Amino acid sequence: MVSVAREEGTIDDIRAILGNDITIGAYREKTLPFPDGAIIARLSWTYEASEENNEIFGQTQSHIEGPPKNGLHFMSKDSKKYASTGDWEFVQFDDGQPLTDAAKISACFTCHALLPQRDLVFTRCAL
Numbered sequence: 001m002v003s004v005a006r007e008e009g010t011i012d013d014i015r016a017i018l019g020n021d022i023t024i025g026a027y028r029e030k031t032l033p034f035p036d037g038a039i040i041a042r043l044s045w046t047y048e049a050s051e052e053n054n055e056i057f058g059q060t061q062s063h064i065e066g067p068p069k070n071g072l073h074f075m076s077k078d079s080k081k082y083a084s085t086g087d088w089e090f091v092q093f094d095d096g097q098p099l100t101d102a103a104k105i106s107a108c109f110t111c112h113a114l115l116p117q118r119d120l121v122f123t124r125c126a127l
Contacts, residue, residue, distance in 0.1 A: 002027060002040070003126040006047065013069045015044035017123045022077075027125035033087070034119050038077040044070045071099065073108070075121070085109045086120045 002017040002024070019027065023038040046066035053062035071094040079087040090108035092099040099105060112120040 001126075003123050005123065007044075011070065012047060013044040014047040014063075014065055015042050017042055032119050034077050034121065036077050036079055036087075038075075040075040040121065040123070042073040044068070044073075071095075075112075086113055086116070088112070088120055 002019045005015050005017060007013050007015065018041040020037075020039040022035055023040055025031070026034045026038055046069045047063055048066040049060055050062040050064045053064075054060050071092045073093075074089075074091040076082075076089040076091070077087055078089065082089045086109065088109070090105055090112070092105065092108070109120075112122070115122060
């Protein structure tokens with residue numbers, strides 16, 4: 001596990017960010033850009049109030065994950081193969097099926113490209 005995050009606005013989810021050994025090593029060593037072979041995964045769920053917990057607390061203060069949301073996302077680093085997208089491949093799976101909508105996949109790069117100083121990676125490591 002690299003980190004957990006909460007997104008509001010139109011995304012509105014809670015997510016877990018995972019990384020393979022190469023990714024974790026780069027975070028620990030503060031290595032940027034990430035080395036080839038780094039893989040980052042994002043799992044997300046709806047963000048919901050826990051009625052059971054909040055009843056006990058007497059106020060809304062506890063939130064939990066609900067059903068999965070926004071698919072399963074991967075970033076895979078290969079500077080030779082994906083030079084046109086900042087050295088990263090962007091992949092999304094919805095309901096176990098790869099997303100094939102080129103415009104949606106392109107939108108991933110468009111947003112991540114706003115962070116060249118962090119090698120296109122939004123997540124900071126919680127290690």
